[in-house]
Amino acid sequence: MVMIACRADGKPFAICDAPYMGLVACRPAMTPPDPPPPAGVCCDALSHADMKCLGQYKDSPLLPSLRIDLKLALQLLEKCQLPHPAPC
Template sequence: MGKNDTRILMQFAVLATVLTSAILVKEATSLTVCQIDTNDMQKCRPAVTGNNPPPPVNECCVMVRAANLECFCRYKIYLPLLGINPSKVVALVAKCGVTTIPPGCRA
């Protein structure tokens, strides 16, 4: 494993720990990751999980449009570990009206 691979893995480990902690502790102080409040991420969870997810709610789309997608998409390969299908995230972004999808986010 190269030096860059190790660094990326460590960054993901930190991100996964932060996200998991925020999900498990509802009263946790919110954290911001890639301009997304970790507590706000829960508004989008139904739209990116399961076999037939419902359309995103408006509050989810507001968050998606404000997010730094280029930053967030660097972690897309790790989303399945959180029970999130990356292709459903790409669909969610489009459903929320975001037309400029960074190359790293495309399925």
């Protein structure tokens, strides 16, 4: 079963200006032990993201509960060849 989250106005749900489904595509690249390279849809989502906003999640217990490794997550910008913003 696939579910796409939409807002009340019918637009796709976004987190920190990044499309939710794009961020979902990033999950394999942030999951140990042997993550694959990030998918194109992941990199595209990150290119639209407000990275300062996403930085608010760095100390969240949510990431470990989703088996997302913060160190791998922080490497995505470089792997996607995106500019590095100021630290969160």
